[in-house]
Amino acid sequence: MLNEWHMGSLLLQLIYNGLVEGAILALTGLGATLVWGIQRVANFAHGDYMTLGAYVAFLLDVTWSTNPVVAAIGTVVATAALAVGLHFILLRPLRGRGLVALSLITVGLGLVLRNALFLVAGSQPRQYAFNQTAVIDLGFVRVAPAELWTGIAAITAVPAVAAMLAWTPLGKTMRAVADNRDLAEISGIDTDGIGLYVWIVAGALAGLGGAMLALVQGTFDPNLGFNVLFLILTVVVLGGIGNAFGALLGGLVLGVVMEVSTWPPFFGGVPTQYQPVVGFVVLILLLMFRPQGILGRARVL
Amino acid sequence: MTEHALLVDGIVRRFGGVRAVDGASFTVQDGSITGLIGPNGAGKTTVFNIISGFLRADGGAVTFRGRRLDGFPPHRIAQAGLVRTFQAPRILTRMSVLENLMLGGVKQPGERFALACLLGSASRREREVREEAMAVLDLLRLTHLAPAYAGTLSGGQRKLLELGRALMAAPRLLLLDEPLAGVAPALADQLLDHVGTLRKHRGMTILIIEHDMEAVMSICDWVVAMDQGRVIASGTPRQIQTNERVIASYLGTVAAAHV
Amino acid sequence: MDILNPAFWVFVGVVAGIYGLLALALYVQFSMAGLPNFGHVAFMALAAYTMALLVIRADVALVWAGVAGIAAAVALGLLLGIPSVRLRANYLAIATVAGSEMIRYLSTNLNLTGGAVGSVGMLGPTHFATYTNAWQPFIESITAALRHAVGSVATTDFSMFCLVWVTLGLLLMLFRRLERSPWGRVMKAIREDEEAAASLGKHVEAYKLQALVLGGIVGGLAGILWALEIGVFSPDDFQPTLTFYAYLILILGGMNRVWAIPVGAVLFGVLYSGTRFLSFFPLSLVDTGERAYLRLLIVGLVLVLLMAVRPQGMFGKREELLLEK
Numbered sequence: 001m002l003n004e005w006h007m008g009s010l011l012l013q014l015i016y017n018g019l020v021e022g023a024i025l026a027l028t029g030l031g032a033t034l035v036w037g038i039q040r041v042a043n044f045a046h047g048d049y050m051t052l053g054a055y056v057a058f059l060l061d062v063t064w065s066t067n068p069v070v071a072a073i074g075t076v077v078a079t080a081a082l083a084v085g086l087h088f089i090l091l092r093p094l095r096g097r098g099l100v101a102l103s104l105i106t107v108g109l110g111l112v113l114r115n116a117l118f119l120v121a122g123s124q125p126r127q128y129a130f131n132q133t134a135v136i137d138l139g140f141v142r143v144a145p146a147e148l149w150t151g152i153a154a155i156t157a158v159p160a161v162a163a164m165l166a167w168t169p170l171g172k173t174m175r176a177v178a179d180n181r182d183l184a185e186i187s188g189i190d191t192d193g194i195g196l197y198v199w200i201v202a203g204a205l206a207g208l209g210g211a212m213l214a215l216v217q218g219t220f221d222p223n224l225g226f227n228v229l230f231l232i233l234t235v236v237v238l239g240g241i242g243n244a245f246g247a248l249l250g251g252l253v254l255g256v257v258m259e260v261s262t263w264p265p266f267f268g269g270v271p272t273q274y275q276p277v278v279g280f281v282v283l284i285l286l287l288m289f290r291p292q293g294i295l296g297r298a299r300v301l
Numbered sequence: 302m303t304e305h306a307l308l309v310d311g312i313v314r315r316f317g318g319v320r321a322v323d324g325a326s327f328t329v330q331d332g333s334i335t336g337l338i339g340p341n342g343a344g345k346t347t348v349f350n351i352i353s354g355f356l357r358a359d360g361g362a363v364t365f366r367g368r369r370l371d372g373f374p375p376h377r378i379a380q381a382g383l384v385r386t387f388q389a390p391r392i393l394t395r396m397s398v399l400e401n402l403m404l405g406g407v408k409q410p411g412e413r414f415a416l417a418c419l420l421g422s423a424s425r426r427e428r429e430v431r432e433e434a435m436a437v438l439d440l441l442r443l444t445h446l447a448p449a450y451a452g453t454l455s456g457g458q459r460k461l462l463e464l465g466r467a468l469m470a471a472p473r474l475l476l477l478d479e480p481l482a483g484v485a486p487a488l489a490d491q492l493l494d495h496v497g498t499l500r501k502h503r504g505m506t507i508l509i510i511e512h513d514m515e516a517v518m519s520i521c522d523w524v525v526a527m528d529q530g531r532v533i534a535s536g537t538p539r540q541i542q543t544n545e546r547v548i549a550s551y552l553g554t555v556a557a558a559h560v
Numbered sequence: 561m562d563i564l565n566p567a568f569w570v571f572v573g574v575v576a577g578i579y580g581l582l583a584l585a586l587y588v589q590f591s592m593a594g595l596p597n598f599g600h601v602a603f604m605a606l607a608a609y610t611m612a613l614l615v616i617r618a619d620v621a622l623v624w625a626g627v628a629g630i631a632a633a634v635a636l637g638l639l640l641g642i643p644s645v646r647l648r649a650n651y652l653a654i655a656t657v658a659g660s661e662m663i664r665y666l667s668t669n670l671n672l673t674g675g676a677v678g679s680v681g682m683l684g685p686t687h688f689a690t691y692t693n694a695w696q697p698f699i700e701s702i703t704a705a706l707r708h709a710v711g712s713v714a715t716t717d718f719s720m721f722c723l724v725w726v727t728l729g730l731l732l733m734l735f736r737r738l739e740r741s742p743w744g745r746v747m748k749a750i751r752e753d754e755e756a757a758a759s760l761g762k763h764v765e766a767y768k769l770q771a772l773v774l775g776g777i778v779g780g781l782a783g784i785l786w787a788l789e790i791g792v793f794s795p796d797d798f799q800p801t802l803t804f805y806a807y808l809i810l811i812l813g814g815m816n817r818v819w820a821i822p823v824g825a826v827l828f829g830v831l832y833s834g835t836r837f838l839s840f841f842p843l844s845l846v847d848t849g850e851r852a853y854l855r856l857l858i859v860g861l862v863l864v865l866l867m868a869v870r871p872q873g874m875f876g877k878r879e880e881l882l883l884e885k
């Protein structure tokens with residue numbers, strides 16, 4: 001009886017965690033899918049943009065002791081600026097080189113960013129100035145202050161981004177171009193000029209996601225984002241490449257599935273270190289049965 | 302009695318809400334040159350895609366020389382002797398013109414891995430295929446371009462190359478999707494000549510989608526006219542030329558184009 | 561370390577050769593058949609682990625364990641390939657990444673594979689597991705024979721160097737021949753436009769599977785040679801970056817030139833190992849531990865600059881790149 005109650009509340013806790021992690025994957029995956037669909041790059045440096053965000057937040061939060069909201073804004077601005085800068089300096093001049101060539105460039109870019117961070121910031125684990133031991137009881141779940149902040153960020157950011165995509169002209173345009181670039185080009189949309197906005201959105205969300213991930217994990221090092229890169233790419237494919245809402249949904253689903261898979265009544269609970277494996281199994285199953293992704297459309301000749 | 306080389310029976314294909322092909326039926330007689338005409342968006346290319354196995358029909362049947370073809374993958378259909386070209390030519394840009402043609406050659410044992418390991422490019426069949434390809438180049442007057450990357454060819458030359466490549470695949474029925482579109486007039490005449498020769502000398506059956514009415518009327522024995530996914534008329538070029546529904550469907554699009 | 565030490569450069573040569581094999585495996589899949597595999601290192605990892613496990617835990621003879629390792633790599637290729645050969649290239653890239661990450665997570669966390677410590681832990685923490693007992697006498701006999709021929713330069717690593725490069729050389733010759741055959745022509749056509757190839761009666765899926773199998777065999781071989789060369793291995797030996805080193809080797813040589821692979825491999829070996837010697841001022845300010853990061857940073861920088869400035873590599877034709885769709 002007690003155990004059942006315990007399992008129930010554990011499940012709620014896992015779902016909460018899964019939604020927060022899912023929100024991180026959704027936000028970063030959304031940026032990656034827009035970039036992939038519109039800029040035709042599978043951005044292998046996306047994880048490192050996240051890491052950079054986490055470190056900027058660290059700089060603002062710990063080194064300069066600003067308040068969390070200022071730190072969050074500063075982070076988002078910094079990573080958006082980085083993404084836009086690299087777009088204009090590196091990726092835009094090389095457009096039209098083909099997906100694989102451009103993606104390989106981002107592999108190199110990721111190596112540079114990640115190892116530059118190792119050199120500059122060091123490999124020692126960092127943590128933000130949050131009380132890691134305090135617990136806030138929200139009634140249905142008990143969370144640490146850091147988790148509360150990430151929860152709030154998730155609850156505001158995901159719907160805000162979804163609304164932006166659904167209703168603003170920019171959002172609609174980006175979805176149209178990501179979904180079918182050729183068609184959008186024919187209908188007179190400036191598919192090149194939109195790159196700026198795509199990278200602003202992708203960079204900002206990567207930074208936010210990186211800081212959130214660092215908070216959720218407690219400590220982080222320069223491998224923070226790279227460690228989740230493949231999960232992000234998984235989200236992109238889960239949602240259907242270039243499908244913005246698909247990525248949001250795919251991220252949330254993946255986050256929840258990975259967390260809930262550790263729930264003991266679920267086949268005895270998958271050990272936490274195998275969570276990413278669960279994600280990849282989901283992906284491979286999906287590719288077998290619905291290769292175009294959750295919301296993607298099948299391609300025809 | 303003449304045989305039907307191809308029998309298309311009530312095929313249907315929807316894209317979302319659009320009925321691109323809506324119960325089209327027609328036949329292609331053995332040894333004929335049959336034209337498939339109709340305004341843009343009539344569903345002609347979609348019909349080709351279904352016949353050649355690149356798209357699945359939502360309904361209906363395709364029979365080639367007495368064999369049901371629907372559900373077969375494209376390569377099986379090509380191997381059965383039904384070879385197509387594409388409306389936008391799909392040449393292999395980073396391969397030479399000669400390689401493009403040689404790829405089309407049939408019955409190449411060297412395409413199997415084990416034999417390729419043993420023989421590489423040294424085999425009798427490979428030499429034959431090369432000769433066949435050179436002959437086709439000669440026919441198309443592209444010999445001087447044999448070693449060039451196919452990607453360097455002009456639009457019209459690409460059309461020729463694609464036609465030649467299809468010929469290499471020894472088709473019994475050749476499906477040509479707008480072979481004259483974008484081809485310079487002089488080249489177009491040349492191409493039409495080839496098509497006529499192919500039927501005469503190789504006994505090939507040809508189904509051709511073409512917008513150039515003059516060309517259609519001059520080389521086709523039989524014409525099938527489509528509009529909005531359906532066959533609206535079929536007959537000799539002369540009958541089609543004077544068919545009111547055909548004229549109306551074309552006039553309709555012409556009028557629409559002027560709005 | 562001394563930059564003039566020949567033993568060091570022999571080792572670099574071995575590593576370059578093994579990476580060259582990995583690049584060749586990638587070449588078959590990517591340059592020949594147009595299948596972008598971003599998780600190629602999985603073939604190496606799976607073959608190495610299968611071999612070591614069979615030797616250590618099941619006492620299988622090394623030769624058969626090696627064959628089984630390669631078979632496992634092939635099986636992985638098919639497992640990932642069968643659902644994805646029909647997919648767009650984009651999806652295959654991710655499916656392969658997912659496959660390789662799965663193998664890395666599993667090998668890091670399973671007791672069976674020795675966890676994070678790798679092959680030495682395959683019998684648990686109290687035993688020191690090794691799979692090279694049968695290998696050592698074999699390689700020593702080669703060394704002895706070589707010593708007759710070339711004298712004292714013949715070390716164990718030198719034997720391995722010869723073995724690896726002879727293997728690579730033979731495979732290069734084979735693939736060169738394959739590439740010029742009608743089989744190679746079909747592969748190239750599939751890379752260019754698979755629908756065009758299908759319209760000419762070529763069975764596209766069958767060829768893609770062949771490419772995946774061949775890539776699995778060569779990649780698996782690279783994994784086994786790597787395991788034998790270093791004697792003990794851990795999941796860290798099969799980082800995802802290895803796949804990208806293989807791409808770098810392909811690009812250094814020129815994407816579509818099979819005989820450029822050894823050149824790319826040597827350049828990469830020198831670049832990668834040579835950066836160990838970046839000890840002059842101001843780099844001498846960076847301590848040794850951090851120099852590893854500097855090395856990776858430089859590798860990344862080279863990748864970016866090369867792709868930006870000379871994407872056709874040493875031997876490729878720029879013209880060919882521009883024809884790409």
Ligand SMILES: Nc1ncnc2c1ncn2[C@@H]1O[C@H](COP(=O)(O)OP(=O)(O)O)[C@@H](O)[C@H]1O
Pocket residue numbers: 300301316319320321322339340341342343344345346347348
């Ligand atoms: N792959 C596709 N996806 C969606 N709609 C398509 C597709 N192919 C064709 N259509 C639609 O089907 C109709 C017929 O097209 P098509 O067969 O190309 O016509 P035609 O070749 O006669 O000009 C058009 O309305 C076209 O927009």
Ligand SMILES: [Mg+2]
Pocket residue numbers: 345346347388
């Ligand atoms: Mg058409």
